[in-house]
Amino acid sequence: MSDLPITTIVGGAGFLAGGIFGAVANRTHFCTMGAISDIVFMDDWRRMRSWLLAIAVAILATQAMNTAGLIDTGKSIYLTPNLGWLGAIVGGLLFGFGMTMAGGCGNKTLVRIGGGNLKSVVVLLVIGIFAYMTLRGLIAVGRVQMEAAANINLANRGLTSQGLPDMLAAITGLAPTAAHWAIAAPLAGALLLFCFADRDFRTSPANLIAGLVVGLMVPTGWWITGVLGNDDFSPTALASFTFIAPIGDSVEYLMTYSGATINFGIATVGGVIAGSFVMAVASSTFRFEGFTDTADTMRHLIGAAIMGVGGVLALGCTIGQGLTGMSTLAAGSLLALLSILTGGVLGLKYLEQGSLGGALRAVLVRG
Numbered sequence: 001m002s003d004l005p006i007t008t009i010v011g012g013a014g015f016l017a018g019g020i021f022g023a024v025a026n027r028t029h030f031c032t033m034g035a036i037s038d039i040v041f042m043d044d045w046r047r048m049r050s051w052l053l054a055i056a057v058a059i060l061a062t063q064a065m066n067t068a069g070l071i072d073t074g075k076s077i078y079l080t081p082n083l084g085w086l087g088a089i090v091g092g093l094l095f096g097f098g099m100t101m102a103g104g105c106g107n108k109t110l111v112r113i114g115g116g117n118l119k120s121v122v123v124l125l126v127i128g129i130f131a132y133m134t135l136r137g138l139i140a141v142g143r144v145q146m147e148a149a150a151n152i153n154l155a156n157r158g159l160t161s162q163g164l165p166d167m168l169a170a171i172t173g174l175a176p177t178a179a180h181w182a183i184a185a186p187l188a189g190a191l192l193l194f195c196f197a198d199r200d201f202r203t204s205p206a207n208l209i210a211g212l213v214v215g216l217m218v219p220t221g222w223w224i225t226g227v228l229g230n231d232d233f234s235p236t237a238l239a240s241f242t243f244i245a246p247i248g249d250s251v252e253y254l255m256t257y258s259g260a261t262i263n264f265g266i267a268t269v270g271g272v273i274a275g276s277f278v279m280a281v282a283s284s285t286f287r288f289e290g291f292t293d294t295a296d297t298m299r300h301l302i303g304a305a306i307m308g309v310g311g312v313l314a315l316g317c318t319i320g321q322g323l324t325g326m327s328t329l330a331a332g333s334l335l336a337l338l339s340i341l342t343g344g345v346l347g348l349k350y351l352e353q354g355s356l357g358g359a360l361r362a363v364l365v366r367g
Contacts, residue, residue, distance in 0.1 A: 006231040011267040013224045018271020021107070021217050021241065022114055023279040025272070028210035030054075031108045032318035033099045036344040041352075049195040050207035051318075055326050056191040057215025062327035063184040065219055067177055071226035075238045077315060078330040079161040084315065086150035087143070088335040091313025092321070094306050095244075096343020099318070100351060101303025102127075106243030106317040110269060114276025116288045119296075123304040128251030130308025131244050139309060146313075162331045183329055217241055218327050225264050239264055240327075242320025243272075244311025314339070 024030065028050075035047035066073050073079055099105040102123050104112065109127065112120035133139045159166050169179035195211070196202055221240030229236025246265030253266050280286035291297040311317045314336040316325050322340065325333030349359035 006229055006234055006236060007261055007263065010224055010229040010236050010264050011262045013228055014221070014264040014267030015271040015274070017217060017220050017224060017241075018268035019275030019278070020271075021214065021268070022111055022272035022275030022277075024210060024213045024275075025107060025111045026115060026276040026279040026285075027283065028206040030210040030214055031104055031111075032322065032340075033104050033108065033344055036341065037100075037348055040345060040348050045198065046201050046204050046207050049198060049201045050204075050211040051322070052191045053195045053208070053211030054215035054218075054323055056188040056195070057212060058218035058323050058327040059184050059188045059191075059329070061216065061219035062222060063180055063329070065222060065226075067180065071222045071238060073222075073238070073328040074161055074163075075226075076328055077239075078321075078325045078328045078333055079163050081153060081155040081159055081161050083152045083154055083162045083332055084147055084150070085152060085332065085335055086146060087313040087315065088321075088332045089339045090146075091310045091315070092336040092339025093343040093346075094310025095314055095317060096310075096340040096345075097347040097350070098303045098306030098308075098310055098343075100344055100347025101299050102307055103300060103303070105319070106247060106307070106311065107272065107319050110243065110247075110272040111276040114273045114278075115280040116286045118288060118290045119300055122291075122297075123300055124247060125251065126301055126304035127244065127308040127311075128247045130305045131248035131312050132252060132308075134309050134312035135245060135248060143313060164329045164331055164334070167331070180329070187329075215323070218324050221264070221268070221324070222327075229264070236264065240324040241268060242316045242324055243269065244308065244317045244320065248308070248312075310343075 029047070030050060031047065032051055035051050038044040038047050062073065065071050095105075099108075102109070103119065106127065109120045109123050113124060130139070134143055154162055159170060164183050165176065165179040168174060168183060169176055172179070174182060201207055218240050222238065225236045225240065226238045242265065246269050249263065250266045250269045253262060277286070291300070307317075311320070314321055315332065316322075316336060318340055321333045321336040326337060345363060346356075346359050349362045350356055353359050353362055
């Protein structure tokens with residue numbers, strides 16, 4: 001038995017896992033906003049298929065761990081009976097729109113910092129400030145009031161969580177394990193079929209590797225916190241990869257080290273930056289990059305602020321809800337994911353059209 005504190009063990013493992021995530025994302029250009037942009041402007045679905053492959057892998061591995069009893073996803077923040085539908089929708093739309101203004105989502109921001117992008121350093125700080133303001137600061141008052149007014153307590157309807165399998169079991173009478181796989185297997189199978197039906201994707205090693213490795217990082221995170229961190233006296237809260245709230249926690253940790261404790265989220269933030277840096281240096285792609293002009297600066301600042309607020313309202317980002325949350329089959333995660341995608345498309349059209357009205361018209365006409 002190690003004499004190291006459990007927080008050190010979990011933090012060290014989280015840093016290593018984050019390093020793998022950052023290195024792979026840097027090398028393969030794994031990016032949700034980039035995937036949406038490829039579709040909107042080039043009708044290229046390869047990077048989106050990579051992201052969908054990651055979701056499928058995360059779902060299958062997470063549900064297998066849950067069935068085997070290694071973890072209990074019901075202990076995660078995603079499967080509470082308190083369904084924050086409004087936060088998922090509004091927060092998801094804000095986050096998706098904001099990431100287009102800021103040049104990428106939370107994980108892309110960290111990866112770019114590792115690659116020498118100084119704009120992303122500013123974006124990270126602004127995300128952290130606004131995420132913390134929404135969690136515990138000025139904006140938190142409005143968030144709490146919104147949640148109190150709109151959240152639905154599913155326990156009053158006889159459900160123990162907002163998990164789609166629990167809803168299915170309540171309707172059909174299926175056993176919990178059967179209900180989980182009745183949703184997980186068809187959903188993951190459909191995603192895999194969609195991904196591998198495309199020859200361009202099947203012959204793209206970078207996208208295949210990105211989808212597989214990033215997808216496996218989600219169950220890795222569950223294992224680190226749920227198995228490695230399962231201490232009898234000080235158990236680690238069950239969690240996996242997500243970046244917006246941890247960026248806020250990281251900013252706080254850097255400023256108040258004496259009174260703060262490193263956790264899995266903070267460790268992964270540092271790991272992603274470090275892993276991306278190592279890969280950038282090794283591949284000779286490390287380059288310093290700054291803002292081009294005032295308009296570029298303003299766009300990134302506004303986008304980062306919106307991302308910080310939206311990511312907290314939605315309880316996660318493209319990774320936190322799109323991968324980790326989806327791996328638990330939570331209804332709130334599905335709402336947040338669809339809202340993030342919608343916000344991302346609107347944001348890209350806004351950049352193209354120059355106005356929100358023009359963006360809405362462009363989306364409706366295309367639809």
